[in-house]
Amino acid sequence: MMTGLAIGLVLGVTVWWVLIQRLKDKPWERQGVIEGSQDGLTSSAPKVGLWVFMAMVASLFLIFNGAYLMRMGFGHGELVGWVPLDEPGILWLNTFVLVAASGAMQTATGAARKGDLGALRTWFTAGGVLSVVFLAGQLLAWQQLAATGRYGVSDPAYSFFILLTAIHGLHLVGGLVVLGRTAAQVWRGLDTENVVAVGTIRQTVRLCTTYWHFLLLVWLGLFTQLSIT
Amino acid sequence: MAYVAIADRDHHLHDPDTFITKYIWSQDHKVIAIQYGVVAIGVGLIALALSLLMRLQIGFPDLFSFMTPYNYYQYVTTHGMIMVIYLLTALFLGGFGNYLIPLMCGARDMVFPYMNMLSFWVYLLSVIVLIASFFVPGGATGAGWTLYPPQAILDGTPGSDWGIVLMLVSLAIFIVAFTMGGLNYVTTVLQARCRGMTLMRMPLSVWGIFVATILGLLAFPALFVAAIMMTLDRMIGTSFFMPALLALGETTDTTGGSPILFQHLFWFFGHPEVYIVALPAFGIVSDLLSTHARKNIFGYRMMVWAIVAIGALSFVVWAHHMYVSGMNPYFGFFFATTTLIIAVPTAIKVYNWVLTLWRGDIHLNLPMLWATGFIFTFIHGGLTGLFLGNVTVDLPLSDTYFVIGHFHMVMGVSPVMVLFGAIYHWFPKITGRMPNDVLGKIHFWMTFLGTYAIYLPMHYLGILGMPRRYYDYGQTDFIPDSALGVNQGITIAAIVVATAQLIFLFNVALSLWKGKRADSNPWRATTLEWQTPDTPPKHGNWGPKLPEVHRWAYDYSVPGDEADFIPQNHPIKPGEESLRVAGASRK
Numbered sequence: 001m002m003t004g005l006a007i008g009l010v011l012g013v014t015v016w017w018v019l020i021q022r023l024k025d026k027p028w029e030r031q032g033v034i035e036g037s038q039d040g041l042t043s044s045a046p047k048v049g050l051w052v053f054m055a056m057v058a059s060l061f062l063i064f065n066g067a068y069l070m071r072m073g074f075g076h077g078e079l080v081g082w083v084p085l086d087e088p089g090i091l092w093l094n095t096f097v098l099v100a101a102s103g104a105m106q107t108a109t110g111a112a113r114k115g116d117l118g119a120l121r122t123w124f125t126a127g128g129v130l131s132v133v134f135l136a137g138q139l140l141a142w143q144q145l146a147a148t149g150r151y152g153v154s155d156p157a158y159s160f161f162i163l164l165t166a167i168h169g170l171h172l173v174g175g176l177v178v179l180g181r182t183a184a185q186v187w188r189g190l191d192t193e194n195v196v197a198v199g200t201i202r203q204t205v206r207l208c209t210t211y212w213h214f215l216l217l218v219w220l221g222l223f224t225q226l227s228i229t
Numbered sequence: 230m231a232y233v234a235i236a237d238r239d240h241h242l243h244d245p246d247t248f249i250t251k252y253i254w255s256q257d258h259k260v261i262a263i264q265y266g267v268v269a270i271g272v273g274l275i276a277l278a279l280s281l282l283m284r285l286q287i288g289f290p291d292l293f294s295f296m297t298p299y300n301y302y303q304y305v306t307t308h309g310m311i312m313v314i315y316l317l318t319a320l321f322l323g324g325f326g327n328y329l330i331p332l333m334c335g336a337r338d339m340v341f342p343y344m345n346m347l348s349f350w351v352y353l354l355s356v357i358v359l360i361a362s363f364f365v366p367g368g369a370t371g372a373g374w375t376l377y378p379p380q381a382i383l384d385g386t387p388g389s390d391w392g393i394v395l396m397l398v399s400l401a402i403f404i405v406a407f408t409m410g411g412l413n414y415v416t417t418v419l420q421a422r423c424r425g426m427t428l429m430r431m432p433l434s435v436w437g438i439f440v441a442t443i444l445g446l447l448a449f450p451a452l453f454v455a456a457i458m459m460t461l462d463r464m465i466g467t468s469f470f471m472p473a474l475l476a477l478g479e480t481t482d483t484t485g486g487s488p489i490l491f492q493h494l495f496w497f498f499g500h501p502e503v504y505i506v507a508l509p510a511f512g513i514v515s516d517l518l519s520t521h522a523r524k525n526i527f528g529y530r531m532m533v534w535a536i537v538a539i540g541a542l543s544f545v546v547w548a549h550h551m552y553v554s555g556m557n558p559y560f561g562f563f564f565a566t567t568t569l570i571i572a573v574p575t576a577i578k579v580y581n582w583v584l585t586l587w588r589g590d591i592h593l594n595l596p597m598l599w600a601t602g603f604i605f606t607f608i609h610g611g612l613t614g615l616f617l618g619n620v621t622v623d624l625p626l627s628d629t630y631f632v633i634g635h636f637h638m639v640m641g642v643s644p645v646m647v648l649f650g651a652i653y654h655w656f657p658k659i660t661g662r663m664p665n666d667v668l669g670k671i672h673f674w675m676t677f678l679g680t681y682a683i684y685l686p687m688h689y690l691g692i693l694g695m696p697r698r699y700y701d702y703g704q705t706d707f708i709p710d711s712a713l714g715v716n717q718g719i720t721i722a723a724i725v726v727a728t729a730q731l732i733f734l735f736n737v738a739l740s741l742w743k744g745k746r747a748d749s750n751p752w753r754a755t756t757l758e759w760q761t762p763d764t765p766p767k768h769g770n771w772g773p774k775l776p777e778v779h780r781w782a783y784d785y786s787v788p789g790d791e792a793d794f795i796p797q798n799h800p801i802k803p804g805e806e807s808l809r810v811a812g813a814s815r816k
Contacts, residue, residue: 009545009567016541020534025429027529027781031801033425040775045340045420052415052446056408060450063494067454070490071469082485154483159467163457 043199050207054214057171061218064164065225071156072229085157087227088144094137095223101130102216105209112205115198121186124205127212128179131172138165157229164222168215175211182208245768256342257768258327261349263659265323268349269316272356274730276311279304281727288713288720290701298700299387302371305698306388307359309374310396313502314403315356317644321509322407322445323352325651326414326438328659332758333435335423335776335798337769339413348413351406355399362388362395370396373698375499378470378491382463384477394463397456404449404456414442423757425778429533430797432756432782433526436533437512440540441505448501448544455494462486489554496547503640504543508536510647511578514600516782517650518582520754521597522589523793525783527581535574542571552620553627561620568618572611579608590786590793595669596752599650602677603643610639613688628698631691634684642680649676649733656740657747658758661765664744668736675729682722686715755796756782 072082104127111119142162145151151158182204191197245251252260283304286296327345331338339345362369371387372380380386381393388396418431418439431439458469462483470491471483519526526532548556548564582604591597613635616622626632649672656664694707702708750759762772776798784795789805 006563012541012545016538019537023429023530023533023537025427025530027427027429028525028783031805032779033777034427038420038422038426039424041336041340041421045416048420049341049412049416052412053408056411056446056450059447060453063451063454063497067458067469067490067494070493071487153466154468156468156485159461159469163461167457 043203046203046207047210050210054211057214057218060167061222064167065221068160068164068225068229071160082156084229085145085151085161085226086148087161088141090137090141090144091223091227094134094141095219097130097134097137098216098219101127101134102209102212104130105205105212109206109209112202115192117186117190117192120205121183124179124183124186124208127208128176128183131176131179131212135169135172138169141165161226164226168219168222171218172215175208175215178204179208254346256338256346258331258339258342258345259659259766261345262324262326262328264349265319265327265352268353268356269320269324272311272360273316273320275360276308276316277727277730279308279311281723283308284720284723286700288717299368299371301700302373302387302698303363303369303392306371306374306376306396307363307369310400311359312641313374313506314400315359317506317640317648318407318445318502319352320648321506321644322414322438322442323349323410325434325509325513325655326410326442328655329434329758330414330417330438331421332761332766332770333432333756334418334421335426335757335771335778336417336421337771337775340416340421341413344409345413348406348410351402351409355402355406358395358399358402362392362399365391365395368392375492375495376459377495378459378462378486378488379472379474379476382459382471383474389463394460397460397463400456401453401460404453407445407449411442411446414438415446423775423778426757426797429530430778430781433512433515433529433532433536434509434756435512436536437508437510437515440536441508444501444508444540444543445505448498448505450498451494452498455491455498458494459491489551489556492551492554493548496550497544499550500547501543504539506640506644508540510603510644511536511539513651514603514647515578515582515585516756517596517600517647517654518585519783519785520654520752521592521594521600522586523592523785524585524589525785527584527587528577529781529783531577532581535577538574539571542567542574546571549618549623552623558620565618565620569615572615572618575611579604579611594752595664595666595673596650596654598670598673598677599646599653602673603646603650606638606646606677606680607643609685610635610637610643614639625694626691628696629691630687630695630697633697634687634691637687638680638684642684646677649673654752655758656737657751657764658761659765660741660744661747662740662744663747663751664740665736668732668739672729672732672736675732676726679722679726679729683719683726686719690715750796753792753794755784755794757797760796760798 104123108120108123108127111117111123142165145158145161153159182201185201190201245255245257251257255261255264282293282296283301285292286301327339330336367388367390369388370376370381370392372382372389372393376393376396382389386393418435422431458467461467462469462471466482468483468486470488471481471486472488473484474481515526515532545567546564548560549568552561552564586601593601613631617626617632617635653664653669656662690712693709693712695702695712702712747764749761749764752759757776757778758766760776761770778797779800780795780797782797784797786793787795787805
């Protein structure tokens with residue numbers, strides 16, 4: 001544990017050092033407008049906003065992960081009550097569906113870049129439908145676990161399983177709200193002459209895709225952890 | 230996609246046209262900032278009143294019949310939670326963050342104005358839920374602001390039926406609100422700065438708020454996780470934190486939960502939280518000192534690096550709040566070391582503030598008084614932190630009044646000093662009126678001296694071994710009678726300081742009503758918010774054209790220039806470059 005903390009500290013100092021390499025300017029010496037610097041609000045703001053949000057969500061899941069490990073007894077050998085959960089097999093199917101959803105979203109991004117409205121409609125909607133199927137599959141997994149009757153509410157592995165899948169699912173639902181609104185716009189039809197409107201749709205599709213890949217990554221991490229413990 | 234700068238697009242976003250869109254459902258960052266400020270100060274006054282009730286009980290036991298131990302613990306808990314989260318965090322980031330970031334970066338507004346508006350209303354909801362917990366069966370929670378399980382959710386603790394649930398739900402709602410605001414602050418700083426505003430030309434206020442927001446976005450999830458898991462423990466009987474217990478003669482259904490896990494989660498949030506409050510204060514006070522000493526900030530680059538370093542280090546010191554929790558002693562050694570390391574960048578900042586004042590043209594006006602007051606209170610609070618950061622010294626002092634004295638000085642009084650300095654400093658820009666100087670000075674001296682009268686004796690009480698969080702001390706051998714006298718003195722000082730805050734409110738009302746009209750740059754400051762075409766700035770801030778930045782934020786008393794300040798948006802004059810070099814070599 002101490003080694004881990006020491007490595008963390010060294011890592012932190014390194015990151016800090018790399019960061020301040022970018023902050024080496026002596027602003028009292030450099031005068032005038034510096035070319036190539038920021039110039040008013042740019043269109044990449046939503047992208048940056050999404051990345052900041054994903055950093056926060058990553059922090060949320062990492063902290064959950066830490067809590068999970070501690071509750072299992074890492075560093076606290078005296079804790080009792082952790083019985084590994086027998087995860088239902090349907091989770092493998094769900095994982096496959098979520099991978100497919102991510103793939104569909106990626107294809108939709110490609111279609112949006114090429115300006116292929118038909119393909120965009122199909123694949124974007126497919127991504128949404130597959131995500132809903134994933135969520136339904138997760139609910140089924142809950143039901144299967146509950147039906148075994150083996151797990152009580154005070155069973156930590158069981159309650160962590162439900163809690164983590166629920167939190168992950170809620171983040172996907174949040175994404176689906178954005179996806180739904182955008183899909184509705186795409187289906188209503190686009191004025192292809194309107195550069196701004198087309199650009200906005202293209203960007204939203206791309207950002208949705210990034211978010212879906214991120215949630216897939218989170219799920220793969222979660223699934224691995226849930227399976228091996 | 231074709232590059233279309235949003236500032237150049239012909240349609241303008243969210244132009245307010247009715248009273249409601251202008252002042253209530255407003256998406257203008259300045260209005261949202263004021264909304265945040267008013268609610269935060271309002272709820273802070275409630276917390277202040279609660280602290281007076283607590284102090285009256287400690288100083289003059291049995292004065293009020295309604296002060297039962299039950300109520301006392303509810304007041305302690307709500308006071309702490311409001312002050313740290315619903316007042317300080319909300320006012321620094323939601324209030325000043327919202328007001329200053331777009332204006333100081335030269336933007337028209339935050340990048341996601343609609344989400345910014347939601348942020349305020351969700352924050353208001355969290356405050357309403359928190360206050361509502363006083364009116365549910367069993368009342369507000371009395372678990373102490375740290376809400377440690379298992380006692381927080383067991384029968385016998387005040388508010389263990391509904392109070393604790395509402396507290397946890399309110400915290401979760403607050404975190405949602407903070408997230409929506411925080412995404413805006415970070416993205417606006419990164420993406421909406423005007424032409425010429427490089428990161429290293431940003432005023433330190435923006436740097437402090439920026440890094441504090443990043444800390445918040447990474448640390449608040451820990452509190453969120455803890456709040457969700459404890460709510461589940463309380464509501465449906467999971468055992469994340471709840472061990473097998475024998476409570477009131479009955480065994481609970483829970484098994485194997487880890488109370489210390491909650492402490493880790495709470496403090497993994499709790500310590501960065503100290504810096505979420507402190508970093509904006511550090512940034513703002515740097516700007517106040519520089520402006521009112523008419524001198525550039527000493528060591529700007531080092532100040533920025535120190536903010537970043539403190540932010541990074543704040544994530545590896547949390548367990549210094551847990552030395553007495555029975556954790557592995559090697560842990561204590563590690564966390565004591567990191568705690569002492571974080572003192573280094575902090576000390577750099579203190580030295581730089583003092584060196585900024587050194588041989589400056591100090592104008593002891595209202596903002597400057599508070600800013601210099603902050604240096605005093607922060608040094609005192611910081612030095613006692615060195616005591617508590619060391620395991621062997623902390624053990625006997627833990628849970629005594631020494632700790633109360635320390636953290637009130639360092640993260641209660643000090644940030645509040647900056648807040649008042651900031652309010653007096655930006656009052657002319659926000660309202661278009663000057664604050665009343667005499668009333669402000671009375672307010673300052675009563676508060677500054679009064680807080681010393683409150684918190685210095687507490688250190689002494691702590692060394693005597695007087696435990697904190699006690700409702701009544703009864704007959705104890707190790708607490709002499711004189712301690713009661715000290716406690717009475719502290720209570721009287723607290724009443725005086727609270728009265729001084731009424732003077733502040735009166736000052737705000739009076740100045741709004743018939744204060745002297747302020748011109749656009751009354752302090753003759755360099756930063757962009759003072760260069761707006763209108764005071765108070767209109768919607769969109771800058772009129773038809775965004776400003777253009779030609780220099781850093783601290784061109785005060787530039788050698789060879791007749792004015793003692795050059796605003797950031799003033800172009801370089803012919804020959805200025807050589808004058809600077811000459812000035813530098815003269816020094």
